[in-house]
Amino acid sequence: MRLNIENATVIYPGISGGPVTEALQQINLTMEDGDFVVTIGASGCGKSTLLNLIAGFLAPTEGRIMLDGAAVEGPGADRSVIFQKHALLPWLNVRDNIEFGLMLQGHVKEDRNKVADRFIKLLGLSGFEDSPVYALSGGMQQRVGIARALTCDPKLLLMDEPLGALDALTREKAQELILRIWHDTGKSVFFITHSVEEALFMGTRLVVMSPRPGRITHEFNLPFSKQFLDGISARSVKASAEFIEIREEVLAIIFSDVEAE
Amino acid sequence: MSNQNKERGKKAQSPIRGLIVRLARERPTRPGEIYGVPGSGDTMILSLATIGILLFVWWLITALGWVKPLFVPSPQSIFIRFLSIWKEGFTGSPLWMHILISAWRVFGAFLLACAIGIPLGLAMGMSTLIRGIFDPPIEFYRPIPPLAYLPLMIIWFGIGETSKILLIFLSVFAPVALGARSGVRSAAIEQIHAAYSFGATRWQVLRHVILPAAMPEILTAMRIGIGFGWTTLVAAEMVAATKGIGYMVLSASQFLQTAVVIMGIVVIAAIAYLFDLLMRLVERKVVPWKGKM
Secondary structure, eight states: OOEEEEEEEEEEOOGGGOOOEEEEEEEEEEEOTTOEEEEEESTTSSHHHHHHHHHTSSOOSEEEEEETTEEOOSOOTTEEEEOSSSOSOTTSBHHHHHTHHHHHTTOOHHHHHHHHHHHHHHTTOTTOTTSBGGGSOHHHHHHHHHHHHHHTOOSEEEEESTTTTSOHHHHHHHHHHHHHHHHHHOOEEEEEOSOHHHHHHHOSEEEEEETTTTEEEEEEEOOHHHHHHTTOOHHHHHHSHHHHHHHHHHHHHHHHHHHTO | OOHHHHHHHHHHHOHHHHHHHHHHSOOOOOTTSOTTOTTOSOOHHHHHHHHHHHHHHHHHHHHTTSSOTTTSOOHHHHHHHHHHHHHHOBTTBOHHHHHHHHHHHHHHHHHHHHHHHHHHHHHHHHOHHHHHHHHHHHHHHTTSOHHHHHHHHHHHHOSSHHHHHHHHHHHHHHHHHHHHHHHGGGSOHHHHHHHHHTTOOHHHHIIIIIHHHHHHHHHHHHHHHHHHHHHHHHHHTSSSOSSSHHHHHHHHHHTTOHHHHHHHHHHHHHHHHHHHHHHHHHHHHHOTTTTOO
16 A cells, blocks of 8 residues: 655635635645554644545545555545544444445445454454444444444545544543554554544654644654554553653644644 | 421412412422423323313313304214214215225325425435426425415316325425435435445445435425325315315315314324324334434
C-alpha cells in the first residue's frame, strides 16, 4: 500500500454568493504500508475534509490522491471508513452488521459467516452476535464498526474520530484494542482525533494541521505505540517524560492556532 | 397544636383548594420515574372512565327524555338497530356486504396508493429529475378537499367503481408519497458513506440503507394515509352508490334514521381503529429500532 496526496487543494464555493472557503491548501502527504498516521488540529482545520478526500467522498479542487499508482476517483472497498457514530444499521443484528460489506460484495452466507466469526472473536463480541446493535453500549457499537470495516480486508483504514463519543475509561481500552488489531493485521491506518494524548499514543506519525486555510504545519515521528506493543503499560507510556514533553509541544502549537482566531 | 396539624386542618376545611394545591405543586418523582418528563404516565384508566361517563351521560339524557330520539337516539336503540340490520340488512343488502364493499374500496385504493406512492416518493427523494416533475402536480392537488374534485372524477370516469376508488386513491396517495419522499432523508450520511466505502452501487445503497431507514416514516405515512382514505369514503359513496357504509349513512340521513347514521359512524370508527392497531403491531415488528439510534 502506498498513498500519495499530491498538492491537494479543496475550495468550497461560498454559500449564496458569500466568500469561498479554502478548506485545504496544498496538502502533500505520503503513507507507506503499516503506517499509523494520526491527524490533529483545531476544529475547522480540514482534518475531515482530508479524510473525505482519501475515502473518495470528495474530489480535490486541485492536485490528486494516488493509491498504489492509481488516482482515487470515488469510494471503494480498498479503503474502509470507521465513523464516530451513526454508521451502524439498527435494523440488522451484530452479525449482519459485521457481514454488511461482504453482503454488498456478493459473498455467499457461508463465506460471510466464516470471516465474520473471526472478527467477532478478535473484537470480543462473542455471545452478542444476535443482539440488536441499538442495545449495545457505545464502546461495543464502535467495536462492531471496526469489525465491519476489517471484514473486507481493506488496504487502508480511515478512522474519523472513532473514539470521540466514548467515555474516558472505555476510550483508553479501545485505544489499546485498536493498536493491537493494527499490529496483528498489519493494516495502514489514517486516524483523526481531537485528543493530543490519544494522537501521541496511537500514531507512528503525527500530522498537525492549522485552520484557515487548512494545511499541514508540523510532522512528528512517534515511538510510543511501539513502546506499548513491546509490553510497557499504556499509562506508563503516557506518563513518561518524553511523552509529556511532546504532548506540551503539540498542545502549544494547537493553542497558538486557536488564539490566532 | 403543632404546625403540621394546623396545615392539615386548613386543607380539610377547603377541599377544593387542596385539590388545586395538589395539581399545581411539583411532586418529586417516585423511584423509576424521570423527573419533569411532560405528560408521562399511563392514561388507560382515565380513558376508559371517560368513555364510560360519555356513554352514561348519553344514556341519561335519552332515558330522561331531554332530547328527542330523532336527534339523539339512545345507545341501546342503536345497538338494537345494529342487530336488526345485521340480520335483515339495509336496502336489500346485509350489513357485512356494506362493510365489505366499503372496505374493498378503501383498502383497494390504499394498497394501490402505497404500491405507486411509496416507490414514487422514494424516487422523488432520490432524484431531482423525478422530484422536479412530480412535485408541482402533487402539491397542487394535495390541499384540495376531495369533495371539490369529486364532480370532475364523475365527469371523467363515470359513476362506477373507478371514480370511487380513484377519489380515495388520490386522498391516500399524496400523504404516502410525501412521507416516503421525506423518509429518504432518514438515513444518516455515515450509514450511506459506510455502504459506498464497501463498494456498494447506488441501487444497493437504496435497497439496503435508504429504504430500511425510511421504513418508520413510510409506516407513519401509511397510517396517516389510511385515515384520509376513511375520511374520503363517505364522499366517494355520495353519488350512485347502492352499497357501502358511507352510502348507508347518507341514505339513512335522508330518511332521518338517526340511529343508522350513528351506527354507521361507529362501524367506520371501529374498523379504522382496528386497522390502526394492526399498523402499530406491524410497526413494532418491522421497525423495533425506531427512535433508538
